Amino acid sequence: MCKGSSMLPEKFRNTHQRQVILEELQSVKTHPTADELYAMVRQRMPRISLATVYRNLEWMAAEGIVQKIEVGGRQKRYDGTTAEHAHIRCVVCGRVADVALHQQKSADHRIEDACGYKVFGCRLEFRGLCPACQEQADCRQAV
Amino acid sequence: MCKGSSMLPEKFRNTHQRQVILEELQSVKTHPTADELYAMVRQRMPRISLATVYRNLEWMAAEGIVQKIEVGGRQKRYDGTTAEHAHIRCVVCGRVADVALHQQKSADHRIEDACGYKVFGCRLEFRGLCPACQEQADCRQAV
DNA sequence: TTATTTGCAAAAACTTTGCTGATAA
DNA sequence: TTATCAGCAAAGTTTTTGCAAATAA
Numbered sequence: 001m002c003k004g005s006s007m008l009p010e011k012f013r014n015t016h017q018r019q020v021i022l023e024e025l026q027s028v029k030t031h032p033t034a035d036e037l038y039a040m041v042r043q044r045m046p047r048i049s050l051a052t053v054y055r056n057l058e059w060m061a062a063e064g065i066v067q068k069i070e071v072g073g074r075q076k077r078y079d080g081t082t083a084e085h086a087h088i089r090c091v092v093c094g095r096v097a098d099v100a101l102h103q104q105k106s107a108d109h110r111i112e113d114a115c116g117y118k119v120f121g122c123r124l125e126f127r128g129l130c131p132a133c134q135e136q137a138d139c140r141q142a143v
Numbered sequence: 144m145c146k147g148s149s150m151l152p153e154k155f156r157n158t159h160q161r162q163v164i165l166e167e168l169q170s171v172k173t174h175p176t177a178d179e180l181y182a183m184v185r186q187r188m189p190r191i192s193l194a195t196v197y198r199n200l201e202w203m204a205a206e207g208i209v210q211k212i213e214v215g216g217r218q219k220r221y222d223g224t225t226a227e228h229a230h231i232r233c234v235v236c237g238r239v240a241d242v243a244l245h246q247q248k249s250a251d252h253r254i255e256d257a258c259g260y261k262v263f264g265c266r267l268e269f270r271g272l273c274p275a276c277q278e279q280a281d282c283r284q285a286v
Numbered sequence: 287t288t289a290t291t292t293g294c295a296a297a298a299a300c301t302t303t304g305c306t307g308a309t310a311a
Numbered sequence: 312t313t314a315t316c317a318g319c320a321a322a323g324t325t326t327t328t329g330c331a332a333a334t335a336a
Binding site: 155156158160161190191192194195198199217 | 289290291292293294295301
Binding site for chain 1: 299302
C-alpha cells in the first residue's frame with residue numbers, strides 16, 4: 001500500500017502546500033504537533049491555513065506517507081518517516097527520540113501466540129530520562 | 144510511589160464520587176473513555192458531573208491508581224489496572240484486549256543501551272485482527 | 287472547623303467542516 | 312475544463328477551570 005518513498009502518489013494532486021508540509025515534516029526529527037508544523041510551513045507560505053495543515057497531515061497519514069503519533073500529551077504529533085520504530089519521551093524535559101525496533105518480527109509472533117490476534121504492527125512509547133537530564137539529576141521529582 | 148492496591152491513599156479524602164468512579168472503572172475490562180465512564184457512574188450517582196469524573200481520573204492516574212491510555216482514537220481511555228501490559232486493538236471491529244508483557248525488564252535494558260535514556264516504563268499498542276474477525280476474514284480491506 | 291472536593295457553567299484547547307474561490311492536470 | 316484543493320470562518324469535540332456550596336476528617 002505504501003511505497004516507502006517520500007514522493008506523493010501520482011493519482012492525487014501534488015499541490016505546493018502538500019509538498020511543503022511534507023518537506024518540513026521530513027526535515028526535522030522532533031515529531032512536531034500540527035500547530036508547530038503550521039508555524040514552520042508558514043515561514044515559507046505565510047498564507048497557508050491551519051486547516052490545510054490538518055487536512056494534509058490526515059490525508060498523508062491515511063496514505064501511509066507519514067505517521068500520526070497519538071501517544072502521550074494533549075496534542076497529536078506527526079512523524080515524517082514510516083519505518084516502524086518506537087519513541088521515547090523524557091519525563092523531565094519532554095524531548096522525544098526515536099528507538100529502532102530490531103526485534104519486531106519475533107515480538108509480533110510472541111504477541112500472536114499470547115492473545116490470538118493476528119498482528120499487523122505496533123505503536124510504542126517509552127518513558128524515561130534523557131542523557132542531559134540524567135546529568136542534572138538532583139532531588140527533582142520526576143514528572 | 145504506587146502501592147499496587149485498589150484502595151485510595153489515606154492522605155486524601157475518600158469521597159463517594161471517587162470511590163464509585165474507581166469501582167466502575169475496575170469493574171470492566173473495556174478501557175472506557177471519560178464519558179463512557181461518566182455514563183456508568185451516573186447510573187449510581189445521577190448528580191455527578193463530567194468534570195468530577197475528569198478530575199478524579201486525572202488525579203488517580205497521577206497517583207498511579209489507574210492508567211491513562213493515550214493511544215489511537217480521538218478520546219483518551221482509562222484502564223483500572225496499573226500492572227504493566229500492552230493493548231492490542233482489532234483493526235476491523237475496534238475491540239481492545241490486554242497483552243501481558245513478561246519480557247519488560249530485558250526490553251527496558253535493550254532500549255537503554257540503544258538510546259541512552261534511562262527507561263521508566265512504556266506504553267504499547269498493537270494493531271491486529273482479533274480471532275473473531277480472522278474467522279470472517281474475506282476480501283474485506285483492513286482499516 | 288476547615289481545607290478539600292463537588293457541581294455547574296463557562297472557557298479553553300484542539301480538530302474538523304462548509305463554502306467559495308483558486309488551481310493542477 | 313473541471314474535479315480537487317486551499318483559505319477562511321464557524322462549529323464541533325474533548326478537556327479544563329473558576330467559583331460558590333457541600334463535605335470528609
